[in-house]
Amino acid sequence: SVAYRAELEDAARKPGLVVRKEGDAEAALKGADKVIVGEYYLPHLAHVAMETPVAVADVKGDKVEVWAPVQSPGGTREDVAKTLGIPQENVTVNVTLLGGGFGRKSKCDFALEAVLLSKELGVPVKVQWTREDDIRNGFLHTVSVERIEAGLDKSGKVIAWRHRSVAPSIASTFAAGTVHQAPFELGMGLVDMPFEIANIQCENPEAAAHTRIGWFRSVSNIPRAFAVQSMVAEIAQATNRDPKDMLLELIGAPRILNLTSVKDLWNYGEPYDSYPIDTGRLRKVVELVADKGGWGRQVPKGHGLGIAVHRSFVSYIATIVEVAVDDKGKLTVPRVDTAIDCGTYVNPERIQSQIEGAAIMGMSLAKYGEVTFKDGKVQQGNFDDYPVIRIDEAPAVTNVYIVPPASPDTPPSGVGEPGVPPFAPALINAIFAATGKRIRALPIGKQLEV
Known part of the structure; x- marks a missing residue:
């Protein structure tokens, strides 16, 4: 795992297959007054459903x-x-x-x-199957290195964005030798990135798979949201801006995103005419969660607030996480606030339960999730070395706010998976607000211990 991570990081620092290009990001980065670089790592993850296969x-x-x-x-x-x-x-x-x-x-x-x-x-x-069978012989969530370079002008405005995503593809499980991600993976937070930036370039360098890669709740949205939303907070910090305001500035004016430059755009299997990327809806969930979640409120010493937003499975979702970190580095989450726009819906209680579950799963993955290899073998086998959070570690309160559909004709969209991707970056951004420590590699593990 250590050697393979180094390979992925090396690939992320070199040009890769261009999968989205608008303007001239290369020239804009060279001419930028300031360039902020963030490299974010997510390891292989196991599903560890309580019922084994x-x-x-x-x-x-x-x-x-x-x-x-x-x-x-x-x-x-x-x-x-x-x-x-x-x-x-x-x-x-x-x-x-x-x-x-x-x-x-x-x-x-x-x-x-x-x-x-x-x-x-x-x-x-x-x-x-035993738990050991499950962890060591399953279909893992892909490992990933996401490298983002943001170029700023003298006023602090983002004028260039280059994102390189390096990860073995699910397609490699079915087609040996696959080294690039499939359109459905590229369309989960990379080529569909919704920011209003003049110069954008998204690249997908090669990554060979060395184990079986499979579907995992939220799939490639997990590493992409972690990287993009962490970078937004890093830009805000570098320019002395409020992270929520920075996020809204990058989203830009309400509009339907034009992605004609993207070949084989994947939109979760839905027609783009019916389910376009609507930045007005994205802004709405940010504004709603900021209002209901009390963004900017005074919090006790050792506490911090973090915010993140993401579109996945054609739904829009924004999350605020409040953390508390004590003087020994112990992390707790007293409150989570999430706003979701999933179009027309029938049962709000089902939405509530899915978002609560996503917060618990997101917390568990961010804090503990990691499968490692040595000599070609998975090193973990059970909950002693692949822990999941217990009830005393779960977020104490999760508040959910549902955006009413704009009209009776608004089509329904996903609920089961969209809650996971924004959780980790909101959590990591909150940790930074509380401690000043920026975490770029998951899981958190012992990184907060004093």
């Missing part, structure tokens, strides 16, 4: 029935039929309640194990 299969002749907590029952049916060489109509998949999935259970490898064993033994078979 489990499946029951019963193969009888050319028919099979499966019971499993799979996220893709149709894909499971197809894979079982292909594996056994039987028609899909001969396969029945019963989806049990998932004890957490987060993308891991979109892969049905554990169900196929039960199927093959049942066929061989001629009896129903249950396969239950």
